Amino acid sequence: MKNTQNAKAFMAALPQNIFAGFVVSLIALPLGFGLAIASGAPPMSGVIAAIVGGTLAAILGGSNVTITGPGNGLVVVVLSAITVLGAGDMYTGYLYTLAAIVISGIIMIILGFLRLGSLGDFFPSSAIQGMLAAIGIGIFAKQIHVMFGNLNEKGSIVQLLVRVPETIVNFFQTNDTSFFYAGMVGVVSLLIMVFYSKIRNKYFQLIPAPMWIVVLSVGMYYYYEYLASSPYPIHSDILIKLPDNVFSSFAFPNFDKWHEFEFINAVVAITLIASIESLLSIKAVDKLDPLKRRSNVNKDIRALGFATVVSGLLGGLNVVTVIARSSVNVNNKGSNRSANFFHATFLVLFILLFASELRKIPLPALAAILVYTGYKLAAPSNLKKVFNIGKEQLVIFLITLITTITTNLITGILIGIFSTFLIHIIINKNLSLFLRNVLKPNVLMFTEDGKYYVSVKNFSSFLNYTKLKSKLNQIPESKEAIVDFSLCDFVDHSVMENMNNYAETFKRKGGHFEVIGLDGYKTGSSHPFALRKNSLDNEVTTKKSSALTKRQKSLHTISEELGWTYKTHPQEVTEIPSFGYFKTRQINQVSNILSNDKCTLFDVQFSEGELFAQQIVKATMLYIRLDNIPEFTLDREGIFEYIYHFAGFNDIEITAHPDFSKRFYLSGKDENAIKAFFTDELILFFESNNYYHIEGSEKGLLIIGKERLAGVREIKGLADFGIRLKHCLQSTAVSTVQ
Structure with a gap:
């Protein structure tokens, strides 16, 4: 029956998942080309990763609305691997890198079976942010030169950044028509990426910004081909290069360097970044899922690993979960993994039907998409967000960022982890704590x-x-x-x-x-x-x-609702030590005090025992100021955690209420005064409400829920109990007087 319902739900959602897959494919196609070219690999390698990933992850994955394919984070790693392993020969390095990608996929499969998906939580948030920003700067540094038509600029990230002004000046001063037009295409494409979200026309928004760039770029070619009197101004070397038969030109990995250090280093770097990017994206996309489902992370890592192996064997890049395309999928009503499959299907159709048109896209147009992507990863606003969290987080962020840019990703993230640990030691001034x-x-x-x-x-x-x-x-x-x-x-x-x-x-x-x-x-x-x-001291x-924590803000709201005053900082409450509960406990601090003329609700920190046996306890309590209250202790029968026997205390029986006597433990020295205090109305009140440990003294009542801090809902319940108990006692007193 359940399988039938699931099948009906799947079929009902099929049209919207087909549409969502189609929209995602419009973004995935230019991004696949762009990410591959930025990585130093053939353009088709990015599309292969998207097709293989979309197909296999849809069948084997453990997530619901994620989209898989080549990722931004791997651009710098793959480019470095191709450059180093090929020793200058990019295609040879690409074949060696395919082998590293295959082995990386195998490692991810193993990690999934070992249920090590949680390892992503070991990386400090600020260090990860610094690493992602470094990746963004790396993408930006390389692609901004390509965006202005300069395809030959090479060097480290720092060197490429230093040469950006020179490239811009050369663009405006050039006499090369092809170079200038190619740069103009890149600049216009970047403007489309920047201002796309600001155009509110619903028809314009039907086509994603990257596909608008593709459409306009191809349209420009056909304009010069059929309408303009002058020839197409952009040289063919600056256009995207696809093989004549895209599905008969697969590249296959070369494992000859599997035992060399550079190869092993590439495998580790690719696996590390692919895992981190996927885990972060899976976690983020789960928040977007309108059906509130949680992904099976380990199953998803296994699926991504398997897809990566297949992609690498066919000449494709790593397969990872990608947040941007996944967000587009959710926004277009994608509701299950079939959207990922359809996105891959549409990519195949585009390649089969429009390969000749795709060859007319200038490389600067694709570079503009990646320049915008790189900027978003390393935007100054991200720096401000990290600083707002804490100065120490900014230090961790910058250390990871600078180290990654000047060395490599593995060194960067390791230094980021170490610096985080070191800063934690400095803040706590206590290495032994860790x-x-x-x-x-x-x-x-x-x-x-x-x-x-x-x-x-x-x-x-x-x-x-x-x-x-x-x-x-x-x-x-x-x-x-x-x-x-x-x-x-x-x-x-x-x-x-x-x-x-x-x-x-x-x-x-x-x-x-x-x-x-x-x-x-x-x-x-x-x-x-x-x-x-x-803070262990008692200073204000x-x-x-x-x-203020979220809990304190909630307590302030509760105080306003009750018409009570609220003080967050530690205070001295002189009435508390008169209760028997604190005769063997040392009060260290009282804070978060909600009070009115008769009731005080507070958090208290106290210590039990001495020397090595001393224990610090924090609890939430309520004190009601009343006169003429006999000393007593009331608790649930059989629960002795809060019962402290004073000399001569016995369980007092209320003859007229045998059920009450069975359910509650009532003790005190003056048995007659206690029986007089526990009127029929008061006993009915205790029988009809939640159990609390209650102590009476000449100054009032102390009410304790659990010997721990209370949550916001528990505090509301405790305050309500105290208010109604006070009213009950007042009405009882009035009735007695009358």
């Missing part, structure tokens, strides 16, 4: 009343994030989850960013995901993704050193 705890289990997960509670201790960073992720992935996203970092001394930017991703995923699927325990932690900025460092934390 060395002592990096291999220890630091995540505990349990359920409470249908809610999932996850407690993290010591530290949480890119070094051990996979431990936390493995627990969170076990929680159904339609449920409620609370992640408590109150026992952590340090939480890094990568973890904070991932917590936000989980919160968005749970929200989309109807669940609730909340992070607690970070209130009052020192941060470098007010950004929600900023790293957090625990300024806004400059600590940003």
Whole structure:
């Protein structure tokens, strides 16, 4: 029955997936050519990767709306491999690189079977951003020369950037008509990429910007062919070169250098970048899925690896998941993997039916697409975003960026990882925090009343994030989850960013995901993704050193709804020590205080035990100021975590309410006063509401939910319980007086 329903749903969505695949193919065709040429490979190698990837990933993949093909991130790596392995002979280097691509695909298959897709989480976010920016600068540095018609410029990324002004000056001063027209095509193509999104005509928007470039470029050729009196001004050397029979000219890999260092280095670099680019894209595309599905990352990595092997054997580039084309797929109502398959199908049709027209596209037109892509990866706005998260993140970003540009991608990302770790040590001034705890289990997960509670201790960073992720992935996203970092001394930017991703995923699927325990932690900025460092002192934390967390902002909203005041910073509450609960506990700090004239709801940090047995505990409590309250302790029968026996305390039986006596543990010294206090109305109130640990003293009542920090929903419940309890006691007092 279920298979029949799935088949009907698939057929119903088929037309929109065909259309989405068609639109994506309009972008994939020029990009496939452009990425291949930028990589130093034949133009068809990029299209082969898109066709093979779209077909095999659609059949074997574990994602739903992703599009696969050649990726931006591999341009610099593949170009370097072809150049180094070929020792100047680009075609020979291309054949050696195909062998590296095949082996890279095999490694990805192995990684998928070993379920190592989570290794992508080991790379710090800012280091990855720096690496991607370096890739963007590399693409920009090479392709901007091609965009202005200069196909022969070679050198390192830095050398190419330095020569950009010279290329621009030569473009405007040239007397070579072919060179000038080719550059003009590149400039106009770049303008199309830049201003395309600003043109709001719905008919114009039906064709993606890269395909407009193809259409206009080919149209220009036919204009000079049939209408203009002068010949086509662009030399044939500057046009894209496709074989006469595109499907009979496959290239095959050469494995002769498999044992050499340069070859092994190329394999490692290709595998690393292909895996990172795919994992990041899969994660990003899952957020776009309107059906709120989560991809099977390991299955997808296996599929991408297999597609890469086949692509490499046929002369194609690596197959990776690509975010831009996947976004276009989602925006055009692509709903399952068939859209990826149809995108590959349309590419085959374009090559078969329009090969002669495609040969008329000037290389500067394709280069303009990549110049725009490179700029987007390394845009100054990205620098500003990283800086807003924290100055230390900007340092990591720049170190990775500069190292990658001046050396290579592997060295860049390794230096980025090391610099991140070093900066974390400097911020915490504590190397042992990481060395002592990096291999220890630091995540505990349990359920409470249908809610999932996850407690993290010591530290949480890119070094051990996979431990936390493995627990969170076990929680159904339609449920409620609370992640408590109150026992952590340090939480890094990568973890904070991932917590936000989980919160968005749970929200989309109807669940609730909340992070607690970070209130009052020192941060470098007010950004929600900023790293957090625990402050062990009791000094009032300024806004400059600590940003309000999402939980604190929610508490402020709750205080406004209740008409209470709210104070975030540590305060001194003198009434608390009078309760028996704190006779053997040392209060260190009270913060996040919501209060009115009678009620105070707060977070408290206290210590239990002494010396090596000392333990720090954080919990959320409610204090109600009342007079003439006898000393007592009320808790659920059989639960002794919060019960502290005072001398002579016994379980007091309320004869008129035997069910209450069975369900609750009630103790205190003055049994008569306690029985008088527990009126029929008050007993009915306790029987009809959630269980809380309650203590009475001459100054009022102390109400505790769990011996931990409460989530926002739990705080609302605790406040509501306290307000209604206070009203119940007041009405009881009025009735007694009357």
